Amino acid sequence: MYVLSPQEKEAKKQLIAAAASKLFQKNDFNKISMARIARESGVAKGTLFNYFKTKESIFMYLLLSGYQDYLKDVLLRFQAAENITTWSAFSSFLLEQNHLLISKRPDLLRLNALRGPILETAADKEQTLLGRKKLYQVNHQLGQAIAKRINILDDKQASHLFIIQSAIISGLMNMMNLDEFHHDQLPVDFKGFQIDLEQEANQLMLFYLQGLAQKLGGAK
Structure with a gap:
C-alpha cells in the first residue's frame, strides 16, 4: 500500500483547506458540509476525516x-x-x-x-x-x-x-x-x-x- 510522504500529506491538507475557503467566499458557514468540501477538493469524504475531524x-x-x-x-x-x-x-x-x-x-x-x-x-x-x-x-x-x-x-x-x-x-x-x-x-x-x-x-x-x-x- 502506498503511503503518502509528509510533503504529500501537507499538500493534501492545503488542497482541502483551499476548497473550503473557496466555498466560504460565496456561502454561509451552515450551508457548507463535509461532503461538499470533499467534492470541491476532489478528495474522498473518508479521506477528508483523516486530515480534519470536523468541519x-x-x-x-x-x-x-x-x-x-x-x-x-x-x-x-x-x-x-x-x-x-x-x-x-x-x-x-x-x-x-x-x-x-x-x-x-x-x-x-x-x-x-x-x-x-x-x-x-x-x-x-x-x-x-x-x-x-x-x-x-x-x-x-x-x-x-x-x-x-x-x-x-x-x-x-x-x-x-x-x-x-x-x-x-x-x-x-x-x-x-x-x-x-x-x-x-x-x-x-x-x-x-x-x-x-x-x-x-x-x-x-x-x-x-x-x-x-x-x-x-x-x-x-
Whole structure:
C-alpha cells in the first residue's frame, strides 16, 4: 500500500483547506458540509476525516493560518517601509493595515466572528492549540520588529496592537447590518445603526493610539 510522504500529506491538507475557503467566499458557514468540501477538493469524504475531524476544525485552521499569513505580510510591509520611525508614521501604517484587512481579507473577519460561538464548539482542540502557538509566534516576531523602531513601545505592547485591531473590527461587525436579517432587508429605518466599517475602525484605532501615546509619555 502506498503511503503518502509528509510533503504529500501537507499538500493534501492545503488542497482541502483551499476548497473550503473557496466555498466560504460565496456561502454561509451552515450551508457548507463535509461532503461538499470533499467534492470541491476532489478528495474522498473518508479521506477528508483523516486530515480534519470536523468541519469546524477546517475553518478554525483557515482562521488561524489566515491570520498567520496576514501578520507575516504586515511584518514584511513594515520591514520594507524603513521610513516608519515616528509615532505619526506608525499610526498611519496601522490604519493602512485596517484597510488591507477589511478590503482584502473579509474571510478572516467572517471566520473570526464564528470562532467563539461556533468553531470552538467542535474544532479539534490539539490542532487549534498548535495553530494558536504558531499565530502567537508570528505576532511576537511582528511586535519585536516594531519595538526596535518605535521606541516608546516594548514587544508586548506592539504585539497587542493587532489584538486591539481585531477586537475593534470584530466588535463593529457584530453591530453592522441590524436593518437586515439573514441578508434580507427589514422594513425598518435604523439609520443610527448603519456603520462604515473602515471609517469607524480607523477612528477607534486612532482614539486608542492617542490614549496609548499619552499613557506612555507622549510620542512624536
